[in-house]
Amino acid sequence: MTTHRSGSEASRGQPARVSVRKVRRTDLERIVAIDTKVTGIAKDDYWHAIFHRYGRGNRPERHFLVAEFAGQVVGFVIGEVRDWEFGEPPCGWVFAIDVQPEHRLHGVASVLLRALCDAMRRSGVRKLRTILARDDMLILSFFRSQGMRTGPFVPLEMDLDD
Amino acid sequence: MRLQKNTSLALYSVIEFAAKPDRHVPAAEIAEKYGVSPHHLAKVLSELARSGIVESVRGVGGGYRFAGNARRLTLLDVIQLFEDFAAPASERREPGDLTPVGAALGSVLGEIDEHAKAILGSVTIATMLGMVERAAGSDPEMAAKRLQVGGQ
Numbered sequence: 414m415t416t417h418r419s420g421s422e423a424s425r426g427q428p429a430r431v432s433v434r435k436v437r438r439t440d441l442e443r444i445v446a447i448d449t450k451v452t453g454i455a456k457d458d459y460w461h462a463i464f465h466r467y468g469r470g471n472r473p474e475r476h477f478l479v480a481e482f483a484g485q486v487v488g489f490v491i492g493e494v495r496d497w498e499f500g501e502p503p504c505g506w507v508f509a510i511d512v513q514p515e516h517r518l519h520g521v522a523s524v525l526l527r528a529l530c531d532a533m534r535r536s537g538v539r540k541l542r543t544i545l546a547r548d549d550m551l552i553l554s555f556f557r558s559q560g561m562r563t564g565p566f567v568p569l570e571m572d573l574d575d
Numbered sequence: 576m577r578l579q580k581n582t583s584l585a586l587y588s589v590i591e592f593a594a595k596p597d598r599h600v601p602a603a604e605i606a607e608k609y610g611v612s613p614h615h616l617a618k619v620l621s622e623l624a625r626s627g628i629v630e631s632v633r634g635v636g637g638g639y640r641f642a643g644n645a646r647r648l649t650l651l652d653v654i655q656l657f658e659d660f661a662a663p664a665s666e667r668r669e670p671g672d673l674t675p676v677g678a679a680l681g682s683v684l685g686e687i688d689e690h691a692k693a694i695l696g697s698v699t700i701a702t703m704l705g706m707v708e709r710a711a712g713s714d715p716e717m718a719a720k721r722l723q724v725g726g727q
Contacts, residue, residue, distance in 0.1 A: 547693035554649070558702045563694060 431521055433528040436468040436477040436489065443486040444479070447513045463509075467491055476532045480512070480521050488512035490525040494536045499566060504540040505533035510552070526559055544568060576691060582657040584611060584619045589653055590707065592629055592641035593700045599638040619657075626656055645704065651695040660692075 436444070441464055449455045467477035474494040479486045492507040507529060512521045533541055542564055545553055578586070587609050592600055602620055606613045620639055623629045630642040654660050671677040 547689060550693075550697055553693065553697035554699055554702070557697050558646075558699065558705070560705075 430482060431487075431519075431524045432481045433478050433524060434481065436464065436479050438464065438468070440479050440486050440489075444489055447486075447488070447511055450514065451511055463491065467493065473536050476529055476536075478525060478528055478532070480525050482516060482521065487516040488521045488525055490522075490529045492529050492533065492541070494533065494538050501565075503538055504542055505529075505536070505538045507541060507543045510555075522555055523559065578654065579658055581619050582654055584609065584616060585623055585653050585657055586650065588616070588620060588623065588639075589628060589641070589643075589648075589700060590703055592639055593643070593645045594704055594707070596641050596645075599632045599640050601638040604638075622656055623653075628653065628656075643700070645701040646699055648700045649696050650698045650700075650703070651692060654695060660695075 441460055445455065445457055445460050448460065464477070467475045476492045478490050480488040488511060489509070490507060491509040492505055494503055494505050496503045498506070507526070510522055510525060530541060543556060543561070545556070547553070588605050591605055602616055603613055606616045620629065624631050624639070628643045628648065629639045631639055672681055
C-alpha cells in the first residue's frame with residue numbers, strides 16, 4: 414500500500430490522508446455504490462466480472478487500485494498494459510477512474526492516477542492512454558489537468574441499422 | 576486552426592492575469608509584452624470585464640485583476656466571448672449548405688468542430704498555467720519571458 418497526500422494538502426504540508434492499495438473483494442460493495450451514484454445504473458454483475466479480470470491474482474499488466482480515506486474506499490482506478498493495441502507498441506490504458514462525489518476536489522483522483530502511473534512504469538511502459546466521450550467534460554478536464562493531450566488515434570463508428 | 580487577433584489577445588490577457596491573482600496588472604504591461612496597442616487591448620479587456628472574468632481597478636496601482644475561477648474557466652468560455660466559434664450549423668446557413676454536396680461537407684466540418692469544442696472546452700485556465708510553466712521550464716529563452724505565477 415502506498416500513502417499519498419492529496420495535491421492541495423501536500424502543498425500545505427499537512428499529514429497524509431489518502432492511501433492507495435490493490436482492490437479487495439470486500440471493496441466491491443463500495444465500488445458498486447460509487448459507480449451507481451455517479452452513473453445512476455447499478456451494475457453488480459459487471460463489477461464482479463471486472464474484479465475477476467483485474468483484481469484477482471498477481472498479474473503485473475493489470476491494475477485495479479482503490480483510494481481509502483478515513484478507512485473507507487472513496488475512489489478507484491483501473492488500467493491495463495496492452496500490447497500492440499491499434500498497432501501501437503505496448504502502452505498503458507486507463508479505462509475507469511471515479512471518486513465518490515462527496516470526496517471530489519480534494520485531489521483523490523490525482524493520487525489514484527499517480528499511483529496507476531507508478532504501477533504502469535513498473536510494468537515497463539512509458540505511455541498512458543485513455544478514450545473518453547467528448548461531452549464528458551468533467552473527466553476530460555481532469556485528464557487534461559494531469560497533462561494528457563490528444564493522442565494519435567481517431568475514434569470512428571458507424572450505425573449498423575439495415 | 577487560427578484564432579482572431581482579439582481572441583488570442585483575450586486568452587493571453589486572461590492567462591497573464593490568472594497567473595498573478597493577487598496583483599493588479601497594468602494593461603500597458605500586457606500590451607508591451609504582446610506587441611499590441613493599448614487602445615486595441617482596452618477594447619478586449621473591456622469585454623472581459625463585462626463578462627466578469629476580470630475586474631478593473633482604478634487609480635494608482637490600478638489595472639486589471641483575474642476575477643474568475645481558474646479551475647473552472649475554459650479556453651472555450653473565453654473564445655466564445657469574441658468569436659462565433661462552432662455555432663450550430665443551423666445558425667450558419669449558406670445557400671450551398673442545402674445541396675447534397677453542402678450537406679456532406681457540413682457533416683465533415685461538423686466533426687471537426689465537435690472535436691475542437693471538446694478540446695477547448697476541457698482545457699481550463701489552471702491547466703494552461705501548468706502548460707505555460709512546463710513550456711518555460713523546457714526552453715531557456717521562454718523562461719526569461721515566463722509568467723510570474725504566484726507573484727514571484
